[in-house]
Amino acid sequence: MTMSDAFSVEHFPVGCLVSDSKRQILYCNRFVEEHYGYGVSELVGADLFTLLSRASQIMYDSYLLPLVMREGRCDEIRLSLVTRHGEPKPVVVSLCRDHPHSERIFWSIGNANRSEQLFSELTEARKLLQQKISLLHNLSDTDQLTGLPNRAALTRHLNQKIGHPESAQLAFALAFLDLDGFKEVNDRYGHPVGDKLLRLVAKRMAANLRNNDLIARFGGDEFVILLTGEFGSSEAEESLNRLIRQVSEPFEVESLKLHISASAGVTLYPQSEAVDADQLVRQADQAMYQAKLAGKRQLCLFNVDKERSEKGKNKEAAAVRNAIASGEFELFYQPKVNMRTGEVLGAEALLRWNHSDRGLLAPAAFLPALSQTSAGVELGHWVIASGLTQLRHWHERGIDLHVSVNIDGYHLQHPDFLRQLKDLLMDCPALPKHRLELEVLETSAIEDIDHVSSVLTACKKLGIRISLDDFGTGYSSLAHLRDLSADILKIDRSFVRDMLTSPGDLAILKGVIGFAGTFQCDVVAEGVETIQHVQSLTELGCDLGQGYYIAKPMPPQVFEAWLRDWPQRGLL
Numbered sequence: 001m002t003m004s005d006a007f008s009v010e011h012f013p014v015g016c017l018v019s020d021s022k023r024q025i026l027y028c029n030r031f032v033e034e035h036y037g038y039g040v041s042e043l044v045g046a047d048l049f050t051l052l053s054r055a056s057q058i059m060y061d062s063y064l065l066p067l068v069m070r071e072g073r074c075d076e077i078r079l080s081l082v083t084r085h086g087e088p089k090p091v092v093v094s095l096c097r098d099h100p101h102s103e104r105i106f107w108s109i110g111n112a113n114r115s116e117q118l119f120s121e122l123t124e125a126r127k128l129l130q131q132k133i134s135l136l137h138n139l140s141d142t143d144q145l146t147g148l149p150n151r152a153a154l155t156r157h158l159n160q161k162i163g164h165p166e167s168a169q170l171a172f173a174l175a176f177l178d179l180d181g182f183k184e185v186n187d188r189y190g191h192p193v194g195d196k197l198l199r200l201v202a203k204r205m206a207a208n209l210r211n212n213d214l215i216a217r218f219g220g221d222e223f224v225i226l227l228t229g230e231f232g233s234s235e236a237e238e239s240l241n242r243l244i245r246q247v248s249e250p251f252e253v254e255s256l257k258l259h260i261s262a263s264a265g266v267t268l269y270p271q272s273e274a275v276d277a278d279q280l281v282r283q284a285d286q287a288m289y290q291a292k293l294a295g296k297r298q299l300c301l302f303n304v305d306k307e308r309s310e311k312g313k314n315k316e317a318a319a320v321r322n323a324i325a326s327g328e329f330e331l332f333y334q335p336k337v338n339m340r341t342g343e344v345l346g347a348e349a350l351l352r353w354n355h356s357d358r359g360l361l362a363p364a365a366f367l368p369a370l371s372q373t374s375a376g377v378e379l380g381h382w383v384i385a386s387g388l389t390q391l392r393h394w395h396e397r398g399i400d401l402h403v404s405v406n407i408d409g410y411h412l413q414h415p416d417f418l419r420q421l422k423d424l425l426m427d428c429p430a431l432p433k434h435r436l437e438l439e440v441l442e443t444s445a446i447e448d449i450d451h452v453s454s455v456l457t458a459c460k461k462l463g464i465r466i467s468l469d470d471f472g473t474g475y476s477s478l479a480h481l482r483d484l485s486a487d488i489l490k491i492d493r494s495f496v497r498d499m500l501t502s503p504g505d506l507a508i509l510k511g512v513i514g515f516a517g518t519f520q521c522d523v524v525a526e527g528v529e530t531i532q533h534v535q536s537l538t539e540l541g542c543d544l545g546q547g548y549y550i551a552k553p554m555p556p557q558v559f560e561a562w563l564r565d566w567p568q569r570g571l572l
Contacts, residue, residue: 015091015109021069022103023048024152027144032109037084039191040145041198045219053080053088068095068105081109143217145195146202154216154224158277162269172228172269173236176284177205179221179247180261180296189256196253197260208246224281225264236266240299248297263291267302316366317375324382328354331386332553333403335562336524336546339534342569346402348439348546349387350553351379372410380411385424390556391435392428399563404437404467412440413451418458425462433463437488441469453484460485467524489516491542493527500532513542534571 015035018027025043033040036051043050049057056079067074073096080088094108141153149157161170179201186194198221205223206215214226227239247262265287267280275283283302291300323329333347353361370376387405394401411417425433438459440452456466467488491512495505509525516523525537528547537545550571551562 015107017107017109019048019105019107020103021065021105025050026104026150033191035083036081036089039186039194041186041191041195041220042084044144045151045217051081053082056080064095065105068097072097072100146199146217148202148206148223149214149216151216151218151224154214154218154226155277155281157214158226158280162276170270172226173239173266174269174280174284175225175227175236175240175264175266176218176281176288177223177225177240177243177247177262177264178288178292180263180292182221182260185258185260189253189258193253193256193258197251197258200251200253201247201260204246204249204251205243208243224284236268237299237301240264240266244297244299261297263296264288264299265291265302266299267304271304313369313373316369317373320366320370320375320379323353323355324378328356329379329382329386330354330555331383331390332555333390333559334546334553335551335559335566336402336404336544337550337571338543339528339545339550339571340538340543342567342571344401344563344566344568345544346404346437347559348404348553349383349390349406351383351406352553367408371408376408377411377414380408381420384421388424388428388431388436392431395431395435399560402435402437402465404439406439406441406469409441409452412455418455421459421464422462434465437465437467439467439469439490440484449484456484456486460487486519486521488522488524491523491525493547496525496527496533496537496547497529499536509537509542510540513540517541531571 015031016027016029017025017032019025025046025048028038028040028043032038032043032051038050048060052060059077059079064074064077073094075094076092077094079091079093081091082088091109093110096106097104141149141156143150158174161172182194182197185197198217201221202215202217202223205225209215209225209227212228214228216224216226218224225240225243227236244262244264247260251258251260265284267283267287269275269280283304287300287302291298294300330352331349332352333349335344336346336348337344351363351367353366355361358365367376370379383405384407387403391401391403394403425431425436438456440456460466465487466485467490468484468486469490470492489512491509495508495512498505499509513523515521522544523542524544524546525533525542526546528534528537528545528549530549533547533549534545537543554562
């Protein structure tokens with residue numbers, strides 16, 4: 001079939017359109033383009049509902065499609081088609097199929113204001129269309145604008161390759177390419193120029209591929225390229241970068257010199273896990289989107305390992321949300337004491353997950369997968385709410401303690417953090433706000449120190465105390481202490497653990513304690529595990545500590561029993 005055969009209905013006095021049972025537009029003639037303002041490149045491959053008003057969409061789904069699929073045709077139905085500018089136009093349409101098992105539906109479209117003349121034109125058009133059905137059999141596999149294979153043809157070809165008995169030995173690269181600047185050309189010079197440009201682009205790209213490679217048009221200014229053979233990432237990138245350079249060379253259309261470029265994403269096959277054609281196309285499309293974000297004329301390789309990691313994160317996030325709803329999380333509390341006097345000053349709330357299959361899990365088993373996710377923010381909110389509830393319960397019973405909760409840097413920078421925190425505090429009007437402490441990792445706080453500083457300042461205005469955790473493990477500096485306005489510095493357990501044997505860790509401890517004195521901060525040592533730690537820390541001027549030598553983290557009821565039995569005397 002030649003392209004001229006397929007276009008022999010171009011000059012009908014009525015609209016001619018071909019769609020499939022899945023509502024994809026396969027073909028339309030100039031009447032549709034001229035009367036409704038769409039370019040051929042916009043409609044072919046698009047959803048049929050692009051053209052139909054809402055009422056006509058409902059009528060098509062509920063009545064017309066079932067009728068034509070059952071009886072093969074329906075004549076002279078009044079619908080409302082929508083122009084590119086959103087203006088509805090009433091029309092009379094007739095629909096028919098070429099044979100009983102076909103999924104191609106042929107439309108004759110006219111203007112309802114020319115009813116009598118239109119009906120005769122529709123009848124004649126329908127006859128001519130039927131005569132051309134045999135020539136249009138391949139239309140469902142061919143992009144009628146460029147003559148390239150279309151989405152359906154490429155998808156079927158890919159599935160055949162992947163489903164081949166020897167597919168494990170096959171190798172290829174699949175690229176998704178999108179034109180940069182095509183929309184501007186289309187808007188400035190009109191659809192006819194845009195369509196001619198697309199034909200030239202398709203021709204140039206096809207001429208720069210090997211004979212055994214395949215290029216298909218997916219609609220609009222999007223193309224998919226199949227590079228066959230043993231392609232590694234470097235070979236695929238070299239071939240596609242060469243193609244991108246070819247597209248960036250100027251095109252001449254109707255005495256115009258047009259400049260566009262292309263962005264592409266590429267994925268490789270085979271992969272460690274089974275994939276189908278649609279997944280491969282989506283992977284290449286995602287990589288192309290990343291290339292677009294990086295700027296024009298870019299190529300990006302799809303990262304399979306990153307996708308697998310993202311899938312794992314999504315699965316873990318869903319499990320966390322279910323666990324919150326099912327009440328599987330709880331807070332354990334580890335006391336903070338004055339090692340010199342024995343006074344219990346407060347407790348750190350530490351998250352635990354009573355997992356239905358894996359038992360009791362510490363945060364290290366699940367929090368890394370929630371990094372910078374909305375599920376992590378939801379869990380952080382639950383931790384604050386639960387910590388405040390426990391603090392209020394103890395306050396009402398006369399147990400006068402501080403409770404500190406750990407806040408992830410991503411959660412702290414969430415736009416709703418302060419509003420949600422204020423709402424939680426409003427539910428505890430009788431609770432002294434300074435009893436709540438927020439523990440913030442220094443390493444996460446300095447990712448956007450200006451924003452974090454403003455949030456922490458707002459928290460302090462609410463009466464909340466701020467504790468800077470893991471101080472000394474990151475880029476600790478006096479500037480951070482100044483900007484973050486911490487009330488408490490916590491010395492990381494790694495320094496406390498080795499202070500008895502490591503002169504370097506001992507020096508860091510002395511420095512942190514000196515920082516705390518300069519900025520009038522309390523200092524708390526984590527990881528106090530022996531009496532020698534207690535003696536050395538108090539000699540250095542650090543009286544506050546927590547660790548296994550004092551007590552392990554405990555559920556609230558066990559903590560209360562421990563508190564009743566704790567001797568109010570020093571540990572020395």
